[in-house]
Amino acid sequence: xxxxxxxxxxxxxxxxxxxxxxxxxxxxxxxxxxxxxxxxxxxxxxxxxxxxxxxxxxxxxxxxxxxxxxxxxxxxxxxxxxxxxxxxxxxxxxxxxxxxxxxxxxxxxxxxxxxxxxxxxxxxxxxxxxxxxxxxxxxxxxxxxxxxxxxxxxxxxxxxxxxxxxxxxxxxxxxxxxxxxxxxxxxxxxxxxxxxxxxxxxxxxxxxxxxxxxxxxxxxxxxxxxxxxxxxxxxxxxxxxxxxxxxxxxxxxxxxxxxxxxxxxxxxxxxxxxxxxxxxxxxxxxxxxxxxxxxxxxxxxxxxxxxxxxxxxxxxxxxxxxxxxxxxxxxxxxxxxxxxxxxxxxxxxxxxxxxxxxxxxxxxxxxxxxxxxxxxxx
RNA sequence: GUGGAUGUAGCUCAGUUGGUUAGAGCGCUAGUUUGUGGCACUAGAGGCCGUGGGUUCGAGUCCCAUCUUCCACC
Numbered sequence: 118x119x120x121x122x123x124x125x126x127x128x129x130x131x132x133x134x135x136x137x138x139x140x141x142x143x144x145x146x147x148x149x150x151x152x153x154x155x156x157x158x159x160x161x162x163x164x165x166x167x168x169x170x171x172x173x174x175x176x177x178x179x180x181x182x183x184x185x186x187x188x189x190x191x192x193x194x195x196x197x198x199x200x201x202x203x204x205x206x207x208x209x210x211x212x213x214x215x216x217x218x219x220x221x222x223x224x225x226x227x228x229x230x231x232x233x234x235x236x237x238x239x240x241x242x243x244x245x246x247x248x249x250x251x252x253x254x255x256x257x258x259x260x261x262x263x264x265x266x267x268x269x270x271x272x273x274x275x276x277x278x279x280x281x282x283x284x285x286x287x288x289x290x291x292x293x294x295x296x297x298x299x300x301x302x303x304x305x306x307x308x309x310x311x312x313x314x315x316x317x318x319x320x321x322x323x324x325x326x327x328x329x330x331x332x333x334x335x336x337x338x339x340x341x342x343x344x345x346x347x348x349x350x351x352x353x354x355x356x357x358x359x360x361x362x363x364x365x366x367x368x369x370x371x372x373x374x375x376x377x378x379x380x381x382x383x384x385x386x387x388x389x390x391x392x393x394x395x396x397x398x399x400x401x402x403x404x405x406x407x408x409x410x411x412x413x414x415x416x417x418x419x420x421x422x423x424x425x426x427x428x429x430x431x432x433x434x435x436x437x438x439x440x441x442x443x444x445x446x447x448x449x450x451x452x453x454x455x456x457x458x459x460x461x462x463x464x465x466x467x468x469x470x471x472x473x474x475x476x477x478x479x480x481x482x483x484x485x486x487x488x489x490x491x492x493x494x495x
Numbered sequence: 496g497u498g499g500a501u502g503u504a505g506c507u508c509a510g511u512u513g514g515u516u517a518g519a520g521c522g523c524u525a526g527u528u529u530g531u532g533g534c535a536c537u538a539g540a541g542g543c544c545g546u547g548g549g550u551u552c553g554a555g556u557c558c559c560a561u562c563u564u565c566c567a568c569c
Binding site for chain 1: 525526
């Protein structure tokens with residue numbers, strides 16, 4: 118059977134084993150490892166798709182089933198001709214299933230074997246998601262890669278609950294596979310199991326048996342200490358098929374991204390760059406800077422001397438600070454452009470370092486320049 | 496000149512019949528942000544309560560004087 122998405126492994130870094138690859142999708146090729154900007158409501162907040170392509174060079178973006186189901190409703194997106202046409206983005210799109218929202222909605226939801234009943238955060242109205250309904254919604258949305266409906270358990274959770282939830286997520290993945298009909302979309306499974314190695318192993322093993330076209334690690338980077346994160350990451354990644362894309366959900370910061378790649382991950386996504394942009398913070402090659410702070414009031418230099426993004430080419434810290442302090446939309450836009458460009462460039466650099474078998478050297482050098490100390494970042 | 500009002504945090508104002516370390520909103524300062532319920536959240540700094548006197552155990556609060564600003568009237 119012809120798969121919608123295929124992975125090609127181009128090279129493994131001799132220093133680290135990190136993977137340099139390509140993902141072929143109905144909307145083009147993705148060079149991996151890749152960072153995927155998040156556009157929850159069919160928009161990467163404050164940016165146009167043209168800016169994402171031309172100024173940032175984003176290869177693929179995310180959208181969210183939960184949010185688009187609530188507004189405008191998947192039927193409208195379908196009528197528009199699918200997400201790509203609706204939002205005028207012709208590169209690959211991945212839709213998350215709403216599993217994370219189930220987790221973050223907290224007491225607004227009830228989980229049963231059948232699915233999840235939840236109350237809309239918008240108006241309190243009751244709704245129900247099942248693996249089958251989510252597959253239908255994701256098909257209507259029309260992304261290239263669609264995520265199985267899972268449950269992301271919070272940290273910390275008991276062994277008992279995590280096991281129960283993980284097995285249910287596996288059963289839901291089977292139901293997703295069965296319900297999934299379209300041939301031009303790839304259904305990815307999500308490995309759960311919290312912070313218990315045997316549960317991670319079981320989850321991975323059971324899901325791999327389903328022979329899905331790609332796999333993700335879910336349920337980490339949910340507030341645990343970094344050591345825990347790294348332990349589960351390095352334990353779980355090798356359990357994922359080598360010939361398929363490996364996606365780590367919800368990461369992140371530059372150090373987490375590099376660690377993910379070192380562990381053999383191909384794809385990551387995170388709201389961080391756009392979220393902190395809205396709160397006046399920039400990521401740079403020399404560390405994080407809160408440009409909103411008073412110290413930049415008269416700083417007429419660019420955010421990062423080593424950055425050639427649209428923002429850095431044209432604007433100063435003092436100006437961006439002024440825009441953020443006065444709540445001007447342009448401040449958010451300029452910082453979003455810069456932060457996304459930075460993570461995109463970071464991954465581009467990582468790809469080159471893998472090809473040249475120097476990723477470990479790069480990590481050391483980058484950490485030093487970024488300012489991660491031994492105790493802070495490891 | 497006369498009468499009335501006003502003066503409390505950087506700004507706009509609350510402060511009950513006089514009673515513990517004088518509050519709020521905004522602003523300011525800093526921290527947080529990791530499959531977006533976030534233009535959000537958390538914390539912090541900052542007041543001889545216009546000034547001087549008086550009454551009282553105790554005054555931002557009452558009395559007198561004085562100054563500031565505003566309004567009205569001669």
